[in-house]
Amino acid sequence: MTVTTDAARPGRARPRTGRWITDWRPEDPAFWAAGGARTARRNLAFSIFSEHIGFSVWTLWSVLVLFLGPAYGIDPAGKFTLTAVPALVGAALRIPYTLAVARFGGRNWTIVSASLLLVPAVLAAVLVRPGVSFTTLLVLAAVAGVGGGNFASSMANINAFYPQRLKGWALGVNAGGGNLGVAVVQLAGLLVLATAGKDHPALVAGVYIPLIVLAALGSALYMDNLAHVRNDGRAMRDVCRDAHTWTMSVLYIGTFGSFIGFGFAFGQVLQVQFAADFDTPVKAAYLTFLGPALGSLVRPAGGWLADRLGGARVTFWTFAAMAAAAGLVLAASLRGSLPLFLTAFVLLFVFSGVGNGSTYKMIPAIFRAKARTGAAGGGDQDAAEHEARRLAGALIGIAGAVGAFGGVLVNIAFRQSFLTYGTGDGAYVAFIAFYAVCCALTWLVYLRNRPGRPAGV
Template sequence: MTTRSDDATATAGGFATPVPTPKHYIAHWDAEDVDAWEAGGKDIAKRNLIWSVIAEHVGFSVWSIWSVMVLFMPVGVYGIDAAGKFFLVAVPTLVGAVLRIPYTVATARFGGRNWTVFSALVLTVPLLATLYLMLNPGFSYTTFLLVAALAGVGGGNFASSMTNINAFYPQRLKGWALGLNAGGGNIGVPLIQLIGLIVIATVGNTDAWIVCAIYLVLCGVAAVGAALFMDNLGNQTADLRAMGRALKFRDSWVIAFLYIGTFGSFIGYSFAFGQVMQINFLAGGDAPAQAALHTAQIAFIGPLLGSIARPIGGKLADRIGGGRITLYTFAAMTLAAGVLVTASVLDDRTPGAAGTGILTALVLGFIALFLLSGIGNGSVYKIIPSIFEAKAQGLDHLDAEQKATWSRNMSGALIGFAGAIGGLGGVGINLVLRASYSSPAKSATMAFWVFLGFYVVCMLVTWVVFLRRPSEREVAAKSPVLVTD
């Protein structure tokens, strides 16, 4: 393990050996080498984790910027109704999900440090386009969709960041490290919503450009910090072929499906929660500006709790098991979705009562789903390295180091694929809500029923695949069907 990439030295087994390496480049990295890890490797990993979190954090904020912009877009000025806004925020979700595939292999191809710098700087493009558009509201809906699509580049940052950090940390710490990295990035969603709240509360709902200007500065900070303090790893080889090999295992597809339920819920509700609340506030008699303020006051709470919960989910999975925590999470999400269904059905029967206990029930139901989805995100991602660590032990033709490399590369590839599929869940949530509000009932009840049913399916799949036959644990390393709880 190289302990300082900006020196021409490397540490292996505690002995310093001259090795000519470029600055910020680590030719060989073995996180499982305990002696080297304690001798300085953990400090390098921590430094890279910190700036990875910051860059991913800004990426998430830009990815979700249109969930904030729609609060600055009264129908009378922009001419976009509720259904149009749900589709508007679904577009960057879709683009971000698709980009996670190439972003997964980018760190191995270009280097984790190099790609983090680039991915932070490229975020300025959608920010500048959004700033211009919000200052000139006369553009067509198609133009808004195209600019919103540009914000999707922020969604790709997650995949490259997670793949990179997965390579830096040993198996025993991956649940916590990946949870912390993802959770710190996820906080970008509530933070930009909080900034939107501050802008609306201080200068009104007509100056969305201020939000864009703030994040232009933050993109620069993330890029400079990554350039100065992050490193490239020489033995990182995730590629599309590795992803193809990872997808030969049944459990890889199961993980991707379950991630639709956890991360798809988190990002989908993050983009839609403000819209749902604003619709309810308007139905309760608020003026557009007042509805925007009331919505902004609560919209950031759910994503914030979900982000904080992610590393907790990873830590619980490290101790109790990814399969068990995931099962418990989906069971609780089913109950939370039931709260939404009940509240929405009652609201359909008594229109205009959203300002009473029904609105409170909706808020509490959503916050519970955010919190639980964060826990589930951490637990599902803990399962990924566990799957390939177990499988690697059955590869008798490889030595210990080669097994660790194989496991790391397979895990990195699946992290990107699962992240992409999970992001598509966010698209689904917004499209289902759009269809629900476009129905004759003009409510979210149908959408909430769909969400509840999906969580029941996820719960059953988790139990069948990872918990039904715990006796298979003994043969997990030899079998493509792996038990990881």
């Protein structure tokens, strides 16, 4: 997130027409108790709803590919391409969506970003049918990427509403509620498959059209803009020169990138890897929602554990567990054991959810540690703390965008593995190797005793 608030300096406010709040002091206990908390909770609730729908639209094609049977003439590699494209577009949109909050206002941009979801939903509802060209499907999948940007703008907006002591809780709830959209769209697909059958993929997209309208209307009627929020472009430039930015971005590829990538790919992997067990889309759909649901629900637990045990320690063991789970997936694939495969893959989702929470907690801790070091050397403690918050916000925005790109890499790995070996085994080996690298990187940079190691991360 690259937005900051200057509520203490009213001269920097930008009075505009519409629902703009020009006096916002969340750190003032009296202001917070007198109505600030109620306003923040209201904005949080509608932000979660809009972000949740955004995640569902973003991962819509993880469900739609299950409907693309022989009549569509698309092989498994083509289907993995269709799930990689929205992941790529969504990752690319995260930084501009973050900047849009300060430029247009949190309420205003939520209305716009929610309304934009109508484009992929309506196009998919109208155009996905036998005979459609693969190029058209690629374009439709790419347009669904707009849902991936909603997370970034929603987090930036809610970050500005809450005081420092409550940001972790608010951002965790906001992120978890949004992530659940990955599981819910799987359930929507299951509902359509179970009731209307495999010949009506357009209904999955159609289900979301009224929900998108409700999200846009709710944002317009009940959300607010904060006039004191502004973009801090210098923070982004400064943090890009910090090595921790790229270390944490790699770690976030391993956690969030895995979560969103597996969310896109899981159903398709089941259909291809265990074709005899999942000869109809509905059989795969019965199981695909479970991993994303559990991964979303445990994300706050990752933050909670990081608060008590340290983010780096939790992240280290999370990557070790993810490597072990990926090893079990590989073993299950080699043995053709569906029960072990499902169990291990669900564990991958769960551990990635824990890692999402712990890596997010590491980011502010890194800069707080650097601020304490600077203050201990005779610097201004308040100035150091302000600088830490400024850089941490920028790093969260960058890491979120880079981490989302991990979803592209997961689907490319599966595509190449199935093309080369006819199974996902090559991808599973790559995941094990990458998680081992992330485990080593966490230990080398944040746990190993060395000069300059940020303490308490």
